[in-house]
Amino acid sequence: MGKDYLGEFEELILTMVAALQEDAYGAAISDEIETKFKREVNLSAVHVTLYRLEDKGYIKSRMGGGTKERGGRRKRIFTVTSAGLAMLRAMKETRLELWKMVPQLGLGLKD
Amino acid sequence: MTSRQNHSQPHDHPNHSTDIWLRLLRFFCPVQLYEEIEGDLVQKFNADVRKFGERRAKRRLIWNSVRFIRPGIILRHSSSFHLISLFMLTNYFKVASRVMLRNKTYSAINIAGLTLGISSAMLLFLWIEREFSYDQFHADKDRIYKAWNKRVTGTKADCWNITPRVLAPTLVEEYANVEAAISYAKYTDSYLFSVGDTRIMKDRVQFMDPQFLDIFSFPLIKGDAASAMANPNSIVVTERFAKQLFGKREAFGGSLTISVSGSDFPFTVTGILKDLPTNTEFDFDFLIPWLFLESISGKEQNWHNNSVSTFVKVKAGTDIESFNREIKNIKKTHTSGADDTEVFLYPLTSNHLYSRFENGVPVGGRIEIVRMLGILGICLIIIACINFINLSTARAQRRSKEVAVRKVSGAYRRSLVMQFLCESVLITFGAGLISLLVVFLALPFFNSLVQQQLSLDFQNLTFWVSALAFIIMVGILAGSYPALYLSSFRPVGILKGGSISSSGKTTMRTLLVVFQFGFAITLMISTIVVRMQIEFVQSRETGYSKDNLVYHSLVGDLEKNYQAYKTELIQSGVAVSVTKTSTPITQRMSNTPGIYWKGKDPQDRTPIERFNVDENITNTAGFTILEGRDMDLQRFPSDSTAVILNETAVRLMGFEHPVGEVIVDDDQKYEVIGVIKDFILTSPYQKVEPMVLLGGKKKWVFNVIHIKLNHGHPTEKNIADLKNIFSKYNPDYPFEYHFADVEYARKFSDLKGTLAITTLFTSITLFVACLGLLGLSTYMTESRVKEIGIRKVLGGSVLSIIKLLSMTSLKPILIAIALFSPLAWIAMNWWLNSYAYRVSINVWIFLVAGASIIVIAGMTIAIQTFGAANTDPVKTLRTE
Numbered sequence: 002m003g004k005d006y007l008g009e010f011e012e013l014i015l016t017m018v019a020a021l022q023e024d025a026y027g028a029a030i031s032d033e034i035e036t037k038f039k040r041e042v043n044l045s046a047v048h049v050t051l052y053r054l055e056d057k058g059y060i061k062s063r064m065g066g067g068t069k070e071r072g073g074r075r076k077r078i079f080t081v082t083s084a085g086l087a088m089l090r091a092m093k094e095t096r097l098e099l100w101k102m103v104p105q106l107g108l109g110l111k112d
Numbered sequence: 113m114t115s116r117q118n119h120s121q122p123h124d125h126p127n128h129s130t131d132i133w134l135r136l137l138r139f140f141c142p143v144q145l146y147e148e149i150e151g152d153l154v155q156k157f158n159a160d161v162r163k164f165g166e167r168r169a170k171r172r173l174i175w176n177s178v179r180f181i182r183p184g185i186i187l188r189h190s191s192s193f194h195l196i197s198l199f200m201l202t203n204y205f206k207v208a209s210r211v212m213l214r215n216k217t218y219s220a221i222n223i224a225g226l227t228l229g230i231s232s233a234m235l236l237f238l239w240i241e242r243e244f245s246y247d248q249f250h251a252d253k254d255r256i257y258k259a260w261n262k263r264v265t266g267t268k269a270d271c272w273n274i275t276p277r278v279l280a281p282t283l284v285e286e287y288a289n290v291e292a293a294i295s296y297a298k299y300t301d302s303y304l305f306s307v308g309d310t311r312i313m314k315d316r317v318q319f320m321d322p323q324f325l326d327i328f329s330f331p332l333i334k335g336d337a338a339s340a341m342a343n344p345n346s347i348v349v350t351e352r353f354a355k356q357l358f359g360k361r362e363a364f365g366g367s368l369t370i371s372v373s374g375s376d377f378p379f380t381v382t383g384i385l386k387d388l389p390t391n392t393e394f395d396f397d398f399l400i401p402w403l404f405l406e407s408i409s410g411k412e413q414n415w416h417n418n419s420v421s422t423f424v425k426v427k428a429g430t431d432i433e434s435f436n437r438e439i440k441n442i443k444k445t446h447t448s449g450a451d452d453t454e455v456f457l458y459p460l461t462s463n464h465l466y467s468r469f470e471n472g473v474p475v476g477g478r479i480e481i482v483r484m485l486g487i488l489g490i491c492l493i494i495i496a497c498i499n500f501i502n503l504s505t506a507r508a509q510r511r512s513k514e515v516a517v518r519k520v521s522g523a524y525r526r527s528l529v530m531q532f533l534c535e536s537v538l539i540t541f542g543a544g545l546i547s548l549l550v551v552f553l554a555l556p557f558f559n560s561l562v563q564q565q566l567s568l569d570f571q572n573l574t575f576w577v578s579a580l581a582f583i584i585m586v587g588i589l590a591g592s593y594p595a596l597y598l599s600s601f602r603p604v605g606i607l608k609g610g611s612i613s614s615s616g617k618t619t620m621r622t623l624l625v626v627f628q629f630g631f632a633i634t635l636m637i638s639t640i641v642v643r644m645q646i647e648f649v650q651s652r653e654t655g656y657s658k659d660n661l662v663y664h665s666l667v668g669d670l671e672k673n674y675q676a677y678k679t680e681l682i683q684s685g686v687a688v689s690v691t692k693t694s695t696p697i698t699q700r701m702s703n704t705p706g707i708y709w710k711g712k713d714p715q716d717r718t719p720i721e722r723f724n725v726d727e728n729i730t731n732t733a734g735f736t737i738l739e740g741r742d743m744d745l746q747r748f749p750s751d752s753t754a755v756i757l758n759e760t761a762v763r764l765m766g767f768e769h770p771v772g773e774v775i776v777d778d779d780q781k782y783e784v785i786g787v788i789k790d791f792i793l794t795s796p797y798q799k800v801e802p803m804v805l806l807g808g809k810k811k812w813v814f815n816v817i818h819i820k821l822n823h824g825h826p827t828e829k830n831i832a833d834l835k836n837i838f839s840k841y842n843p844d845y846p847f848e849y850h851f852a853d854v855e856y857a858r859k860f861s862d863l864k865g866t867l868a869i870t871t872l873f874t875s876i877t878l879f880v881a882c883l884g885l886l887g888l889s890t891y892m893t894e895s896r897v898k899e900i901g902i903r904k905v906l907g908g909s910v911l912s913i914i915k916l917l918s919m920t921s922l923k924p925i926l927i928a929i930a931l932f933s934p935l936a937w938i939a940m941n942w943w944l945n946s947y948a949y950r951v952s953i954n955v956w957i958f959l960v961a962g963a964s965i966i967v968i969a970g971m972t973i974a975i976q977t978f979g980a981a982n983t984d985p986v987k988t989l990r991t992e
Contacts, residue, residue, distance in 0.1 A: 026148070026152070027148065027149070027152040028151075028152035028155045028156050031152075031156075032156075032159070041175070043179055043181040044152055044176050044179070044180075045176065045180040045182060045184075045185065046179075048145075048149060048152070048180070048184075048185065049182065049184030049185060052145075052184065052188060053184070064148075067151060068155075069156075069622060070155050070158055071151040071152070071154050071155045072150075072151065072154040073982075074147050074148065074150050074151025074154060075147055075148065075151060076148055076151055076152070077148040077923065
């Protein structure tokens with residue numbers, strides 16, 4: 002079912018929202034991704050994904066305060082819902098199980 | 113700019129230059145999301161300023177905001193307006209097509225009217241677009257100017273655009289702002305081109321300076337623009353002319369011979385031009401450098417001789433107004449005050465549409481015609497829209513229940529407006545598609561009418577976008593009033609069984625019909641006036657006899673064989689009379705204000721037409737001698753310095769006894785030996801100019817031979833014999849001849865085109881208006897069917913019922929005639945004012961136009977009402 006499936010970018014954003022806690026909003030998330038993963042992301046893509054995740058019920062949002070840095074505009078703070086947390090956990094487990102199925106080849110590769 | 117002053121300080125707002133992008137974003141972005149998005153963008157911008165600097169940050173901000181205009185954002189508008197209207201749209205179209213199918217007559221009337229309106233407007237707009245594109249394709253068009261003269265005499269100023277040959281080189285030499293300047297001229301002369309056995313005669317010759325190809329963007333297929341004209345014996349030809357001359361052989365680098373006045377000159381083709389587009393004022397097959405002409409007759413240095421067009425390309429950034437002040441007195445300076453004509457530059461791009469000067473200022477020109485046809489196009493569209501409006505509002509009753517039910521079920525007024533607009537757009541869309549086909553099929557015919565090569569550019573995206581926008585616009589124009597009207601119904605009254613009151617709407621409909629027929633009557637009167645003007649001028653006395661009068665160029669060996677040629681023509685019975693002249697009798701050669709006579713007012717600068725003749729001109733052309741005698745070189749050899757005046761010239765010069773007076777032209781004295789009745793040399797619409805028929809003192813002035821054919825023989829035989837004799841005395845040249853009457857008739861071709869166009873659009877307007885009338889009267893008789901039944905039962909006669917029904921429909925037409933006839937009168941008076949020789953507008957024109965409109969409209973209505981008046985009342989009254 003499509004409802005239970007998250008794309009790679011969606012998963013990344015969802016994880017970031019969970020990680021950044023009270024500081025999870027569009028610009029911060031995109032900054033964090035850029036500095037941590039050296040990955041160029043577009044602000045609009047982050048926003049669209051956030052809204053989509055909210056539609057799916059994995060995160061919820063409320064309006065936070067504005068800062069001078071933002072020209073006084075308020076930010077929308079996202080927090081992970083329990084459904085979102087369950088989703089993250091489920092995905093992590095599936096991945097771990099998959100990882101276990103992979104033969105540990107690391108040492109033999111040099112030959 | 114506060115942002116520049118301190119970089120470390122975060123900006124409240126990025127910048128004014130980026131403001132527009134944020135505003136664009138605000139337009140697309142759902143309102144509940146905008147604040148946070150803008151906040152994030154600003155935050156990002158401030159971070160970027162620190163990281164990359166202000167310039168790059170700004171670029172990134174623009175890019176980031178534009179990226180937000182994406183479906184994932186735009187479709188998040190909180191009202192679900194989009195979804196509903198998309199869903200309802202299919203319903204609207206379904207209902208619209210059902211309504212259209214149920215009332216086939218109305219749909220047909222609507223679509224036919226709109227199709228005619230749209231296709232005519234499209235044709236006109238295509239033509240207008242072409243007019244505006246004239247000479248707009250030159251790469252440096254904004255820097256190219258044409259030189260004009262301005263002569264101020266007292267309070268009057270005359271402007272004309274023929275300038276001295278020496279102007280262009282002087283401008284280049286003396287003014288730093290001039291990048292290039294050239295002389296261009298088109299002279300009437302006979303040039304024979306020969307390549308092997310191919311011989312082509314050209315009687316118009318174009319000369320230009322080498323930089324011509326640099327200034328104008330006429331692309332060369334072969335050859336080098338910079339050097340193509342460096343040599344006096346080089347020639348640049350168009351692709352088409354090259355093909356005519358060289359056939360399949362390679363033309364570039366090929367040699368050809370040009371024969372002029374008995375001498376042969378070798379030429380080399382140094383450039384082949386792409387055939388000229390039709391949207392340029394230039395018209396030539398080949399270009400010859402001035403160097404060639406100047407290698408024969410020397411450089412023309414005379415500032416008084418205005419004989420060429422001068423084109424100037426100024427350097428970029430030149431302020432043309434101040435430059436014009438600089439060059440204003442260039443003639444005065446170079447003639448030490450003898451010539452006080454001013455010179456000014458006028459943009460090339462204004463040349464086609466805005467080149468009419470009155471009293472020294474541009475006052476329009478061809479743009480007036482363009483505007484008139486533009487208005488015509490818009491009016492045609494409006495008339496078609498009026499049909500739609502009238503039919504929809506007249507039939508509103510039928511849709512009232514639908515509107516009521518929709519409203520009761522919760523439809524907003526806005527969505528009802530939307531629904532009716534969809535219907536009208538759908539209908540116009542259908543009409544638009546048919547129009548495209550109609551325009552496509554009608555273009556060849558229309559092209560021949562307007563003498564253009566217009567085409568529909570199906571591959572051009574702009575064409576499709578503008579066509580679509582145009583159609584939607586027409587749909588909204590036609591549909592908005594009915595939509596607002598229909599959606600305003602109150603459901604309660606309607607569903608209770610009441611009817612909508614429509615008395616107010618009837619006035620509106622009447623007004624619209626008045627406009628339709630008012631426009632029709634205006635056009636009809638114009639058509640009649642144009643036709644009368646043509647007939648009036650055609651019947652004007654030309655002053656000479658055009659029958660059997662033939663002329664051809666005096667070229668090649670004819671110059672030395674002229675006497676023998678003439679004698680044989682007359683002896684063999686082909687011709688009655690033969691004479692040499694400077695130009696054909698239908699064309700001007702040159703005019704000059706520089707002819708002097710005893711008692712001439714030195715301030716008088718009226719131009720006088722020159723026309724050179726040798727002898728027997730009166731017999732050949734059939735002039736009427738009023739006084740004195742014809743030229744006769746046999747009896748009076750001194751007649752080569754004699755002159756014959758026309759009546760207007762005698763009036764101008766104020767001679768009481770003209771014969772024996774002396775006039776001076778170009779330092780040569782001529783004795784007046786006779787006076788002839790005025791004849792039309794140039795335009796039959798204007799006054800006859802004062803003219804001098806000068807003797808042939810200068811042998812080179814003769815270019816044309818006029819021959820009066822023997823009317824005792826059939827014309828075909830005469831021409832065949834003439835050809836043989838011509839070839840005998842002039843074997844090298846092809847025989848090309850013209851009939852004077854055919855050439856004279858050409859002077860009317862412009863106006864005949866105008867007539868054809870007005871006739872066409874008058875018929876279309878009238879037809880569309882009548883379609884609307886038919887629809888309205890059909891509706892009216894339908895809705896009054898019971899009334900008619902009752903009237904018949906109570907003893908009303910068929911005739912009285914027809915009268916009753918027709919009068920209601922005819923009333924607006926009578927009002928239209930009364931209101932718009934004076935308007936047409938004013939318009940046509942203005943039009944006729946541009947002709948010195950013009951017909952006067954009579955009252956009967958209005959009577960005829962009005963009567964014919966009433967008859968046409970009456971017939972349209974009568975067919976309808978007659979049927980209604982004859983229906984059996986039993987059938988109509990039984991239904992309830």
